Amino acid sequence: MLKTFRIGGVHPPENKLSAGQAIINAELPKQAVVMLSQHIGAPAQAVVAKGDKVKVGTLLAQAGGFVSANIHSPVSGTVAKIDTAVDAAGYQRPAIIIDVEGDEWEESIDRSETFVKECKLDAKAIIDRTKECGIVGLGGATFPTHVKLLPPPGMTATILIINAVECEPYLTSDHQLMMEKGEEILVGVEILRKAINVDRAVIGIENNKPDAIKHMKELAADYPAIEICPLKVKYPQGGEKQLIDAVIRRQVPSGGLPIATGAVVQNVGTAFAVYEAVQKNKPLVERIVTVTGKSLAKPSNLRVRIGTPISQLIDMCGGLPLDTEKVISGGPMMGKAVVSTDMATTKGCSGVLLIRDLESRREEMQPCIRCAKCVSACPMGLAPNVLAKAATYQNWECAEEEHVMDCIECGSCSFTCPAHRPLLDFIRQGKAKVGAIIRSRNAK
Amino acid sequence: MSLVWIATLSLGGIGAISAIILYFVAQKFKVYEDPRNGQVEAVLPGANCGGCGYPGCGGFAAACVKADSLDGMLCPVGGAPVMAKIAAILGKEAGEVTPKVAVVRCNGTCANRKKTSHYDGAKTCAIEASLYSGETGCSYGCLGNGDCENACAFGAIRINPETRLPEVDEALCTACGACVKACPKGIIELRNKGPKSRRMYVSCVNKDKGAVARKACSAACIGCGKCAKECPFDAITVANNVAYIDYQKCRLCRKCEAVCPTGAIHAVNFPPRKPAEPKVDAAEVKPIMPQAEAPQTPAENA
Amino acid sequence: MNQTFIVSPSPHVHSGNSIPNCMYNVLIALIPAFLVSLYFFGVGALVVTLTSVVACVLFEYLIQKFLLKVKPTVSDGSAILTGVLLAFNVPSNLPIWIILIGALVAIGIGKMSFGGIGNNIFNPALVGRVFLLISFPVQMTTWPKPDALTTHYLDAETAATPLGLLKQGLPIEATTTDMLLGNVGGSLGEIGAIALLIGLAYMLIKKIITWHIPVSILATAFIFSWLTNGFDATDALQQLLLGGMLLGAIFMATDYVTSPMTHKGMIIYGICIGLLTIIIRRWGAYPEGMSFAILIMNAVTPLINKYVKPKRFGEVKK
Structure with missing residues (x-):
C-alpha cells in the first residue's frame, strides 16, 4: 500500500505530454522584463538605474524585507528602463527592462559542468547564500527559501521533505530535472538538510513517475540520510500540508505552520537551485518551464531565463496553435490564466x-x-458548498466558523462539482474577506 | 365536578404564579428607552440601508435622540424633509442638508475600451477584481458585472447592456452609499447633486501614465493637467495621473470640459451648448454651496 | 499577437461530471429492476412507468415554463428519475388518473414548490407516493399477483403481499429464492432483490453513491429486526428482501438532495432509517415503513448537516 494523504483528493487526467522530453535551453530574449515582485512578500527594491550595464547574475533588486527575495539579472546587457509591465493578472507592476547584449556572466559564478559533492559551508552560511542568490520555492508558491530554513523560535525541524510529487496535470519539469540532474539534487538535499540540521530527508515522488523513482533510488544509495518515498497518485499531494501528512502521517494543525509537525518542505527544483547557489555561486536566474498543450506541436521542457516573454517559449515549441483560447502560467489546477502571452516568465x-x-x-x-462530491474531494476536510454559500451571501462569520482560512485553494471542489459551480471562486473571495477581518481584529 | 375545580384552580394557579414571576423579571431587567426613539424611527423611511452610517433606521433614530445637535446627521434616503420632521420631534435644529448622488467615474464603454481578454469566472466584480485587472487594458475601470446593481436597494443603478457601464437613475438614487462600498474598483463616488442636478466630474480614475491609459481607453483621463490650468477656482487637482474636481469648489463653469482632450470630464443636466457660448465670468458664477441656497429650491439658482 | 484569451480563476479543468450524468447513471442502475418487474407484472409495469415518467417530465416542463417562468431543465434527467422512482413505488395495476395525481404532487409539491432541483427537502417521488398512499389507500394496497409476462393491467389478479401477511402473522408462501428473483407481490419496482443489488453495484462502481447509506440502513434493519424478533435470522433476512427495503435503501434514501453531506452523517441517517422502518413494520399500523422512515429522516437531514461536520485536516481540539 503506497502512502498518500488521508482526507479527500481527486484524480484529474494526468496529460503529461512532455514527459521524457530532454531539457533544452530556451533562446535568450531580445529584451528581458524582470518583474520586481516575483515572490511572496514585499517587492524587491531596484538597485540599478537606467543605462547601467549588467551581466548575468548582477544584482538588480534587493529584497524589500525579511520575507522577500533578491532579484538578479538573468541576461547581460543594458538596463533600458525601470518602468511598469503588465503582469499575469493584467495589472501594471514595477519591472526592470533590460536590452540583451550577448551573454556575459559575472565572474564569481562557476559555469562549469563539474559536479561538486562536498559542501564546506556551515548552516548559517548556506542560509545566507540562498538569501543572497534570491532562491524562492520553485513549486509555484515562490516563498523565499531562506525564511523557510529559519524555523521560528521554539520550533525545531526534525525532517526535511522534498516535494517531487508534481501532482499538477501536464507539468513535467520536476520529473525531467530529476532524470537529468539527480546527483545535483541529492547534493542540494544534503545542503538543505545541513542548513536546518536534521538527520533525515525524504523525497516524495508520485508513482506515475516510476523511472524517476528508480533513478533517484539508485543515486540515493550513496546518501544514507536520504530516503525516496513513492506515493500513490492523488491530487493535491504536492500541497505542503498534504505531502507532510502523506510522508510522516502528521497533520499541520489548523491555523498553524508546517514546522509544527517538525517537517520542512522544499521543492525538488528548489533543491537543485540551492545546489547551484551554494556549490556554484549561481543566483536564481533561470528555471525549468514545461511548455505544453494538447494542440502544441512540440510539448517541451525548457531551461528558461527569468524575464523571457512566454510568447517566445511557445514559438520555440511550434508556435501558438490557432485553437488556443486560454494560456495558463503553471498547471491547470492552480495555475493562473494570463491575459497575454507578452507576459514575462x-x-x-x-x-x-x-x-x-x-x-x-x-x-x-x-x-x-447537495451531492457532497466537493465535501468528499476537499483535502482539508472542509465543506466547500457551505463555504461558497456563506461567501455568496457575504456571511463572513459563517465562513470563518466553517474554517474558510484552512482552504488551500487546490480547486478539487470546483473540479469535481457536477453542477459546474465555481465553488473555489467564491471560497477564495470569502478567504480574502475573512482574512482581512481577522487581521483588523488582531490589529485592535 | 371536583375534577373541573381541580383543573381550573391548578391552571389558574400556574398562570398567577407565572404572571408574578414575569412581572418581577420585567421590573428587574427593564431597559429604559427614550419614547422619542420610536417616534423618530416612525418618520424614517425604514429602508435600513445604512447610508447614514448607523446600523439601520433604529440605530439612526437612537443616535439622533442622543445627539446634542443634528449637525452632520442625515438620512440620505429621506433627505431634508425627513430631517426636518426629526428636528420637530426632538426640538432641535436640523443640520445642513446637501443632497448627494452616486456618480460613476468610468468612461470605459465597449466602444472606448478595447477588450484584451475574456473573463470566464464567477460573475461578480469582487471576485474578478481579486484576481484580474478586468477585461481591458485599463486596470482601474468598471468590470461591468453589476455588484453595484445588486447592492442597490432602490433599483437606482443599473448596468447598461450596451455600454456595460452602470447608470444612475437620479430620481431613485438616495446616495446611501451601498454601491460605493460594493464597487471593488472604487469608481463610484457620492457627489453633491448640484443645483438643478447640474454637476461636473472627471469620469475616470485611471492612475496609469497618460500613454498607457490612453492606449487602454480612448476616453481616459491622461492626467495632462489642462483642466487644472483652465479652472478659475482651483477646484481641479491632478494626482497620480488623474484629475479630480472638488465639488465643494467647482462652480460649474464648464471650462474644463471644453479643454479636456479625451472627453473624460462629464457635465450632466446642462442645457445643450449654444453656438455662441456666453462668456462666463468667474465673479458672476454663484457658488453652489452657500447656506442661503438650499438645494431644494434650485429654481432660485438659475 | 493580438488574440484575446479567456481568463478565469483556477482550476482550469473539470472532471467532466455533470448533473445529467449522475441522473442517467442512476436510471441505468434501475434497468435490471425494471426488467424484473416487466417480467412479473407484464404490461401493467410498462403502462405505469411510462405514464409516470411522461407525467413528471411534462409537469416539470409546464411548471417551469409557465408558472416559475424559468428555463426548463427537464433535460437534466431528474424529472425522469422522479417519474421512474414514483412508478417503482406503486402497484402495477394503479389507474392512470391516480398516477397523474401522484406525479403532480411529486413534481409540483415535492420539488417545484421548494424551488426546483437541489432545493427540495423531501424526496419528490416519496412525497408523491405517500400522498397517494394516504389518499387512495385501497388502490395503493391492492397488489397484483406476480404473473409472468401478463397482459392484464387494471384487471390483474390481486393478492396480499408477503409483508402484509407477515404483519397479520400469517404464513407466507414465497420462498427466499422467489424473493431474490422477484416472484412476489409488491410495488412495481421493489421486487427482485438481485436486480436491485446489481443496480447498487453499478452505482458503487460508477462512484455515483457511496456505500454508507445503503449499508447502514440494511445492516441496522437486519440487526434490529433480529434483536426484536427472538433472534430469528430468517425473519430478519426476509425483512430486508421484502417490501421497499432494498429499493428504498439503494435508490430512495441515497437521493443526493435529501441525504446528508458527510459520511458520518450518512451513517447516522442510514441507521435511523433502518430503525424507523423496522419500528413501523413491527409496531406501526402499516405493513411497510420504508417511505415514512425516509421522509422523516429527510426532514432531519438539515439538522444532521448542521451538526455533523466532515473530519477536518489538522483539526485543533479546543
Missing part, C-alpha cells in the same frame, strides 16, 4: 499550458444538488 512559472477552445470555457452553472 517569473521565478514561479513552472509551466506554460495552452488550453484548446473546447476545454477553455466553463460550463453553465447549475443549482447545487
